[in-house]
Amino acid sequence: MTVDYTERGMLKYSEKLLERFRNPKNIGEMENPTVVAEEGDPQCGDMFRMFLKIENDRIVDARFLSFGCAANIATGDVTVDLIKGKTVDEAEKLQIKEIAEALGGLPAIKMHCAVLSYKTLKKALAEYRKTRSGAGPQG
Amino acid sequence: MSYNSLGARVRVYLDNGTTTPVAREVLDAMLPYFTEKFGHPVFPYSLGLEAAEAVERSQRAVAGTINAKPEEIIFTSGATQSNDMAIRGVAYANRHRGRHIITTKVENPSVLRVCERLEREGFKVDYLPVDSEGFVDTAELERKLTEETILVSVANVNDEIGTIEPVEEIGEILRGRREKIYFHVNAAAGYGKVRIDVKKMGADLLSLSAHKVHGPKGVGALFVAEETPIEPVSYGYISLFKLRPGTENVPGIVGFGRAAELMAENFDRDVSCMRRLRDKLMAGLEEIPYTVINGPRGDKRSPANVSCSFKGVEGESMMLHLDLHGISVATGSACSTTKLEPSHVLTAIGVKAAVAHGTIRFTLGRYNTEEEIDYTLSVVPRVVEQLRRISPVKPEQL
Ligand code: FES
Numbered sequence: 001m002t003v004d005y006t007e008r009g010m011l012k013y014s015e016k017l018l019e020r021f022r023n024p025k026n027i028g029e030m031e032n033p034t035v036v037a038e039e040g041d042p043q044c045g046d047m048f049r050m051f052l053k054i055e056n057d058r059i060v061d062a063r064f065l066s067f068g069c070a071a072n073i074a075t076g077d078v079t080v081d082l083i084k085g086k087t088v089d090e091a092e093k094l095q096i097k098e099i100a101e102a103l104g105g106l107p108a109i110k111m112h113c114a115v116l117s118y119k120t121l122k123k124a125l126a127e128y129r130k131t132r133s134g135a136g137p138q139g
Numbered sequence: 140m141s142y143n144s145l146g147a148r149v150r151v152y153l154d155n156g157t158t159t160p161v162a163r164e165v166l167d168a169m170l171p172y173f174t175e176k177f178g179h180p181v182f183p184y185s186l187g188l189e190a191a192e193a194v195e196r197s198q199r200a201v202a203g204t205i206n207a208k209p210e211e212i213i214f215t216s217g218a219t220q221s222n223d224m225a226i227r228g229v230a231y232a233n234r235h236r237g238r239h240i241i242t243t244k245v246e247n248p249s250v251l252r253v254c255e256r257l258e259r260e261g262f263k264v265d266y267l268p269v270d271s272e273g274f275v276d277t278a279e280l281e282r283k284l285t286e287e288t289i290l291v292s293v294a295n296v297n298d299e300i301g302t303i304e305p306v307e308e309i310g311e312i313l314r315g316r317r318e319k320i321y322f323h324v325n326a327a328a329g330y331g332k333v334r335i336d337v338k339k340m341g342a343d344l345l346s347l348s349a350h351k352v353h354g355p356k357g358v359g360a361l362f363v364a365e366e367t368p369i370e371p372v373s374y375g376y377i378s379l380f381k382l383r384p385g386t387e388n389v390p391g392i393v394g395f396g397r398a399a400e401l402m403a404e405n406f407d408r409d410v411s412c413m414r415r416l417r418d419k420l421m422a423g424l425e426e427i428p429y430t431v432i433n434g435p436r437g438d439k440r441s442p443a444n445v446s447c448s449f450k451g452v453e454g455e456s457m458m459l460h461l462d463l464h465g466i467s468v469a470t471g472s473a474c475s476t477t478k479l480e481p482s483h484v485l486t487a488i489g490v491k492a493a494v495a496h497g498t499i500r501f502t503l504g505r506y507n508t509e510e511e512i513d514y515t516l517s518v519v520p521r522v523v524e525q526l527r528r529i530s531p532v533k534p535e536q537l
Contacts, residue, residue, distance in 0.1 A: 021456070022463065027529045038531060044472075044479040045492045046453065049531035065531040067496070069455040069474035073529070109477055 013070060014104035020074035026084075027077065030063040035131070037124035041116045046072055050080075050120045054128055057088045064117065071110035076117045078102040083121065092125055094118070149465035151511045155351070155443060156298055156328060156502030157469055161394065162353040168397040169355065172390035180387055181378040190389045194379060197396025204399050205326075205345060206336040207362050213380045214392045217359035218327035219249040221346035222292075224361055224382060225323045226253045228369040229290050229344065230262060233321070237287030243267040243275050244487040245297055250325055251483075254292075263287075272435040273302030273488050281312055290321045295340070296329030299471060299484040299500060300434030301444025303333055310341025321367060327351055327359075331402045332410065332441045343367045349391065353505060354398030358391035405505065413503045414442035416512050420501060421445050423516035427523055429534035433490060433498065445501040446471070448490060451534035452497040452526040460526065461499075464518045471498035493537050 013021070030051035038049045046068035053061040062084055064076040079099055083091040099114045100106040106114055152160070172193065178186025180194050198209040215221045230240060242254055244266045254264045265283045267275050275293060291313060295306045306324055313320045323344040326335055331352040337345055345362040349355055363369060363382070375384035402409075417440075424430055429450040434440055449457065454472030461468055471482035473496060480486075481495035490498070501515070527534060 018459075021459065024529075044474050045481070045496055046474065047531045065529055066453075067451065067530040067532040068453050069472070070459050072453075072474075073456060109479075112479075113474075 011107050011109065013074075013107070016102075016104040017071065017074045017106070020077045020103065021070040024073055024077040026063055026080035027065065027073065028063055029065065030061065033063075035124045035127045037120050037127055039116055039120040039123060041068070041112060044068075044112075046113070046116060048072065048076060048116045048120045050076075050117070050124050052124050052128065054088065059083050059086055059088065059091055064120075068116065069110070069113060071106060072113040072116060074103055075099050075106070075114040079114075079117045079121055088125055088128060091121070094121065149514065151466045151507075151515055153501040153503065153507070153511075153515065154467045154469050155504030155507075156500065158350045158356060159353045159504045160506065161350075161355055162398060162401055162505075164401060165354055165394045165397045169390045169394040172393050177389075179378070180389060190387075191379065193389060193393050193396075194387060197392045197399070200396040200399045200403075201347065201360050202362075204330075204335065204403050205347075205362060206338050207345075208365070211362050211364060213361045213363060213383050214387060214395070215359045215361055215383055216357055216388070217350070218247075218325060218346045218348035219359075220383075221348075221359050221361035222247070222249045222323075222325055223253050224372055225344040225346060225363070225369075226250065226290065226292055227257065227372045228382065229321045229323065229367070230257055231370040231372075232368040233289040234262075236318070237285075237289045238262045239285055239287040240264045240290045240292070241267060241280060241283055241288060242292045243269060243294075245269050245273055245275075245299075245302075245484045246292065246294055247298055247325060247327070250292055250294070269302075269487050271488050272439075273297050273300050273304075273433075273484065274435070274439075275304050275309070277305060277308055277312065280309060284312075284316065284320070286318060288318075288320050290323060292323040292325065294325040294328060295335065296326070296332055296441045296444075297434070297484060298328035299482060300446045300488065301328075301441035302434050303329070303439050303441060306340050306342070310339075314341050328441065331406070332413075332443050334406075337362055337364070344369075349395035349398055352398050352402045355391050355394040358388050358395045360395065409505050410442050413505075413507070416503055416507055416509065417442055417445055419509070420503075420512050420515065421447075423512070424519065427520050429537075430523075431490075431494065433485060433488065443503040445503075447499060448485075448494045449497040449499065449523045449526075449534075450494055450537040451530045451532050452523055453530075454496060454498050456526055457497065457499055457522060460522045461518065464522070466515055466518060469500040469502070471500065472496050491537065493532065 033051035034054040049065040178190040180191035327348040348359040433446040454470030485495040
C-alpha cells in the first residue's frame with residue numbers, strides 16, 4: 001500500500017496542476033462584475049471568491065480569488081477557463097470531474113478544493129438567475 | 140527555482156526541524172560499516188566484535204551528551220520508536236500500580252497516538268493545557284497527579300513553536316512524590332539546541348533522534364535509567380538490546396555516535412550562531428505587516444526555531460512559492476494535512492484557525508549562513524504580498 005499523503009507534509013501534485021498554481025491566468029479582482037459569489041470550505045477553513053461578467057446570458061469574463069492551497073488555486077484557474085465564453089446554461093452543466101480531469105487528476109484528499117471552486121461557481125450562477133428573474137438592472 | 144549571481148541554483152534549507160543533511164564527517168565514519176566492517180554485532184568472531192565495539196563507542200558518545208551511562212543507551216529506529224517503547228513499555232510494566240498517565244496537548248504525534256492507544260487499552264491519560272506561548276501548566280500537572288499516576292511524558296522543546304518546557308521543574312515535582320512516577324522526555328527537537336542532563340531533569344527515559352543533528356535517518360536512541368521497570372513492546376531475536384530485538388543498524392549507529400560527538404564539540408558555537416540567525420530572521424519577518432510570531436522569545440525559545448503566521452495567506456501555497464525560490468520550509472496550515480485540521484500545537488496556544496492557516500516554520504541547523512537569511516528576508520515579503528493580493532480574506536479582518 002502506498003500513502004499518497006502524509007499526516008503533515010506534501011503530496012504529489014501533477015505537473016499540470018503545479019504549472020497552473022505557479023502561473024494562474026485568471027486570478028485577481030474584477031471591476032464591475034455582474035455577480036460575485038463567495039464560499040468557504042468548512043473542512044480546512046479556506047475562502048474562495050468568484051467574479052462573473054455576463055452579457056446576454058453569456059459569460060464574457062470570469063476571475064477568482066483564493067485563500068487556499070495550491071490545488072485550490074489551480075482548480076479555480078481551470079474552472080474559469082472551462083466556463084469563459086460559455087452561456088449560463090452551458091456553465092451550469094459543468095461537472096467537478098471535468099475540473100479534476102483538466103488538471104491531469106487530483107489527489108483524493110484534494111477533491112474538496114475542486115468542490116470549493118465548483119460550489120462558488122454554482123452559487124454565482126444561481127445569484128445571476130435570481131437577479132434576472134427579479135427583473136434585475138441588466139437588460 | 141532561483142539562481143544566484145553565478146547562475147547556480149539557490150538552495151536555502153530552513154527545515155532542519157524536519158530533518159538535517161548528514162555531516163561529511165558522519166558519512167565518512169559510517170561508510171566502512173557498510174562494506175568492510177559489516178559484521179553482526181552479536182557474534183564473537185572478529186567481524187562481529189568489531190561491530191559490537193563500534194556500537195559501544197556510539198553508546199559512550201551519545202551517553203556523554205546527556206550525562207547518562209553508556210549502558211543506559213539503547214539504539215532504536217528513531218525517536219518515534221523510542222517514544223513508543225518508553226511510553227508503552229513503562230505503562231505495561233507498571234500497570235499493577237496504576238493506570239494513569241499525564242502528557243500535554245502539544246506533544247509530537249508519536250507520543251499522542253501512543254497515549255490514545257493506551258486509552259483504548261484501559262489506561263487513563265490527561266493532556267495538560269499550555270499557555271499562549273506553549274508553556275506547560277505545571278500547577279495543573281500537580282493537581283492532576285494521583286496515587287494511580289505511573290508516568291509523565293513531556294518534550295523538552297516543542298518541535299513546532301520552539302518553546303523550551305520547564306522539564307527540570309517537572310522532574311522536581313515528580314521527585315517530591317511518595318510513589319515513584321516515571322518521567323519520559325522526548326528530546327528529539329531539543330537535542331543540539333539546549334543542554335540536556337538526565338540527572339538534572341530527573342528523567343527516567345529520554346528519546347533522541349540522529350537525523351535532527353546532522354546524523355543519518357532511521358536511527359535514534361532511548362535512554363532508560365538503570366532499574367526502570369520496562370517491558371519490551373516488540374519481540375524477536377535479541378542481539379545487543381533486550382528491549383529492542385532485531386539486528387542493529389550498525390552503520391546508522393556509528394553515524395549517530397559521530398553526529399553526537401560533533402554536536403558536543405560544536406555546541407556553544409552552533410547554538411550562538413543559530414540564535415543570532417534566528418533573531419535576525421524573526422526581526423526581519425516581523426517587519427512584514429500583519430505577521431505574528433508563535434511561541435516565546437529569547438532564552439525560552441529554541442535557538443533553531445522561528446514560527447510565524449502571515450495573516451490572509453495560506454501556508455501550503457506559501458511553502459510551494461518559497462520552494463520556487465529555492466527555500467525549504469514547513470507549514471502548519473490545515474490544507475497540508477490529511478485531516479484538514481490546523482496544527483494541534485497552534486490550536487493549543489489559541490491561534491485562530493484562519494490565522495494558523497498562514498503559518499510557516501523556519502528551522503535552522505549548523506550549516507545555515509547569514510547570507511541565506513538575507514536572501515530569505517528578500518524573498519518572503521514579496522511572496523506574502525503576492526499571495527495577499529490573490530486572497531479574498533484581508534489580513535486586517537483576522
Ligand atoms: S483549499 Fe484547503 S486543502 Fe485545498
